[in-house]
Amino acid sequence: MQTIYAAISPLVSSAVIVVRISGSRAAEILKNTNIRGLIDNIKPRYVYNCRYQGSVTDDVLLTYFKSPNSYTGEDVIEISFHGNPLIVSSAFRDFEAMGFVTAEPGEFTKRAFLNGKMDLTQAEAVAELISSKTVQGIDYSYQQLKGSLRSEIEDIKDIFIAILTVIEAHIDFPEEDIEDAHAEIVFDNLKLLHKRLTDITGTYASHKIMRDGFRIAIVGKPNTGKSSLMNYLLKEERAIVSDVAGTTRDYIESEFVLSGVPVSLVDTAGMRFTEDAVEQAGIDRTLSVLKDADLVVVLLDGSQAIEDEDRRVLEATDGLRRLIVMNKSDKDNVMDGINADCVVSVKSGNGMADFISRCGEVVTLSDADRFNKAVMVNSRQLGFFNQIIECVDRLSQYDSIDFDIFEYELNSSLRLLSEITGLSYTEDILTNIFNNFCIGK
Numbered sequence: 001m002q003t004i005y006a007a008i009s010p011l012v013s014s015a016v017i018v019v020r021i022s023g024s025r026a027a028e029i030l031k032n033t034n035i036r037g038l039i040d041n042i043k044p045r046y047v048y049n050c051r052y053q054g055s056v057t058d059d060v061l062l063t064y065f066k067s068p069n070s071y072t073g074e075d076v077i078e079i080s081f082h083g084n085p086l087i088v089s090s091a092f093r094d095f096e097a098m099g100f101v102t103a104e105p106g107e108f109t110k111r112a113f114l115n116g117k118m119d120l121t122q123a124e125a126v127a128e129l130i131s132s133k134t135v136q137g138i139d140y141s142y143q144q145l146k147g148s149l150r151s152e153i154e155d156i157k158d159i160f161i162a163i164l165t166v167i168e169a170h171i172d173f174p175e176e177d178i179e180d181a182h183a184e185i186v187f188d189n190l191k192l193l194h195k196r197l198t199d200i201t202g203t204y205a206s207h208k209i210m211r212d213g214f215r216i217a218i219v220g221k222p223n224t225g226k227s228s229l230m231n232y233l234l235k236e237e238r239a240i241v242s243d244v245a246g247t248t249r250d251y252i253e254s255e256f257v258l259s260g261v262p263v264s265l266v267d268t269a270g271m272r273f274t275e276d277a278v279e280q281a282g283i284d285r286t287l288s289v290l291k292d293a294d295l296v297v298v299l300l301d302g303s304q305a306i307e308d309e310d311r312r313v314l315e316a317t318d319g320l321r322r323l324i325v326m327n328k329s330d331k332d333n334v335m336d337g338i339n340a341d342c343v344v345s346v347k348s349g350n351g352m353a354d355f356i357s358r359c360g361e362v363v364t365l366s367d368a369d370r371f372n373k374a375v376m377v378n379s380r381q382l383g384f385f386n387q388i389i390e391c392v393d394r395l396s397q398y399d400s401i402d403f404d405i406f407e408y409e410l411n412s413s414l415r416l417l418s419e420i421t422g423l424s425y426t427e428d429i430l431t432n433i434f435n436n437f438c439i440g441k
């Protein structure tokens, strides 16, 4: 494998810029320093205060990590240069001249995975740790990086193997009838597997919130006061408010903090089912926002009789986690037949404290969910776990054991588990995962 390099801190004018070189030839970089004499016996994990003398001269801090005790598992050198990008790009020219090549996005972590320093769930946790939008997300990614999901998967694998042992023993000695006790072990373990696996997949929604933050979407037909509500919550005139129906044509997103949790609030285009192409495009976008929302606030205008458009909004949000809010309570209420969760007036502020605390409850409830789980899954892993659950559920439906089918299904589940951890992988899978990393990671 070639020796690779990249800046592992931003390449911008700053106090220092740190550069990492990884590969069997990494230590050759010492030839460009005043400690070149140490090339064969430089001490690992010591910080050398030395001089870089290539096409540029700079006083640097240099650390050597000897394979396999480094991030990538290869020989690694890290150098802190003074933070002028020109210094670093000059040094990079020297590196090129030595035959080193620039690292692809995520290549250091990919090598760490290929060298057995971490499994795929841990490699994915590295990216999540860096991109997480919440403190809880950082907490969780850190646990995942330490191997929380990896060890959970090991446990699950052991249960599969316990079942397979019973099945295979019978296949080897088919003349012996399977004892009831053995059949019980098989079906009890299948039940246990179902619970362990669905506990894991049940964390997906919380995981998404932690990674992307909590998202509240305000929807309703035109003119119900969605933009007014957005402005009220943000305490600023973020969205245009007017009595013309159809004012908001696309969705507007802003961040605010609710009950200590960062929330992204989305004001959407009024859902009017029309021929107007622009408005229709806005509505399509609204429907896609709905899919990603963790809470939907359906805003109705209580001062008007219910209309088909209100009903269609209610239908479109049925089954989602939602609060039905009746606005304009400062006017006479004429809307009936609707069981609203909150009645408010954005204009006068009436009922708003109650509404905000209802939203806060939903947000913090999901927050509590996060802390009850040691492991969480991302969408790639979820796909595999769901396939394994289907397989377990298929087997659970048998009244008696069909040995060949059981053996086949259990082995394919074990293979799927290996794909989650990366024990078996294809180049495509790795490309998909590591392409989302930044350069230098």
Ligand SMILES: Nc1nc2c(ncn2[C@@H]2O[C@H](COP(=O)(O)OP(=O)(O)OP(=O)(O)O)[C@@H](O)[C@H]2O)c(=O)[nH]1
Residues within 6 Å of the ligand: 220, 221, 222, 223, 224, 225, 226, 227, 228, 229, 240, 241, 242, 243, 244, 245, 246, 247, 248, 249, 268, 269, 270, 271, 327, 328, 329, 330, 331, 344, 345, 346, 347, 348
């Ligand atoms: N009386 C009364 N009027 C309100 C209240 N909230 C909003 N309005 C008015 O309702 C009109 C529409 O408000 P917007 O916030 O623009 O409504 P919207 O739902 O964003 O409308 P579109 O963007 O067109 O879908 C404006 O004239 C607001 O001043 C309220 O609580 N009471």
Ligand SMILES: [Mg+2]
Residues within 6 Å of the ligand: 226, 227, 228, 239, 240, 241, 247, 248, 267, 268, 270
């Ligand atoms: Mg609006």
